[in-house]
Amino acid sequence: MTPRCVLWSLVLSAAALLLPAASPAAALSVSPVRVHLSAQEPTAVVTLRNGGGTTSVVQVEALLWEQVDGEDRLTATRDVIVSPAVFTVADGKSQLVRLSLRKAPDATRELSYRLILQEVPSAEAVQPSGLRVALRMSLPIFVAPQTEAVPELRWAAACCEGDALALEVTNTGTRHVRVTDFALTTTDGAIPIAGQQLAAYVLPGQSRRWLLKPQVADLTGLAAARVALTGHTEDGPVTAEIPVAGP
Numbered sequence: 001m002t003p004r005c006v007l008w009s010l011v012l013s014a015a016a017l018l019l020p021a022a023s024p025a026a027a028l029s030v031s032p033v034r035v036h037l038s039a040q041e042p043t044a045v046v047t048l049r050n051g052g053g054t055t056s057v058v059q060v061e062a063l064l065w066e067q068v069d070g071e072d073r074l075t076a077t078r079d080v081i082v083s084p085a086v087f088t089v090a091d092g093k094s095q096l097v098r099l100s101l102r103k104a105p106d107a108t109r110e111l112s113y114r115l116i117l118q119e120v121p122s123a124e125a126v127q128p129s130g131l132r133v134a135l136r137m138s139l140p141i142f143v144a145p146q147t148e149a150v151p152e153l154r155w156a157a158a159c160c161e162g163d164a165l166a167l168e169v170t171n172t173g174t175r176h177v178r179v180t181d182f183a184l185t186t187t188d189g190a191i192p193i194a195g196q197q198l199a200a201y202v203l204p205g206q207s208r209r210w211l212l213k214p215q216v217a218d219l220t221g222l223a224a225a226r227v228a229l230t231g232h233t234e235d236g237p238v239t240a241e242i243p244v245a246g247p
Helices: 003-017
Strands: 028-031 035-037 043-050 056-068 071-076 080-083 086-089 094-101 111-120 136-143 153-161 164-171 177-186 192-196 200-202 207-212 226-233 236-245
Touching (some): 028 136, 043 086, 153 226, 164 192, 177 236
Parallel strands (some): 035 136
Antiparallel strands (some): 028 043, 043 094, 056 111, 177 192, 226 236
16 A cells, blocks of 8 residues: 555545444455465465445555554565455455465575555545545564464663653564563562553564653653663563663
8 A cells, every 4th residue: 555545544444433434344254364375275265344334445455564664664566366355245244365475585584564444435435424444454473483483572772752662672683573552660570660551563573662661750760770670572471681871
């Protein structure tokens, strides 16, 4: 999807909030919510179901998923073939979407893509009483390398950017990791400092950065100190003692 399409989708969503009588969009659901491909299993099937009371036209594409400076970047690719790319699914019906890996897996590092399923606005989308919002779903696609891959996390902290504590994690491993939550405390665990509950993917060789509002009033004591991190990833719990760099 082009940046203009993404912006248009956001405009539609915002406009819908201002219209009290907006007609509902189709209730589309997919399974599985993540796709895993490999040299041994180069194909997969995703099932899309429509339970929203109306017929929907859906466009599907696979995009290369990278992270640059901690931000997700999606670009067009032919590495993963999607079939069908456009289809109509009636209320109460389902559609199978087949994925085929066209590019050989990397020798040592996991590759990542995103499957984008976008409801195409129809002539009936705009109603006299309101606006019908097109749905957009994004599913991760992971392609396993030819050798065993594991994530490896390195944490760093810096104080302070304004009134925020900067925390960064770098995945120096060869497979993605999904951080689900973390908390920072003093090294003895007695005083909570900051935390995060929103899950985030960190792709291999990439970093993710958070600006956290500390719970402590005086930030000067954090510079040149150490903090303890406890958290969870989908691979299990994680702990670390992190030095805090000064400004």
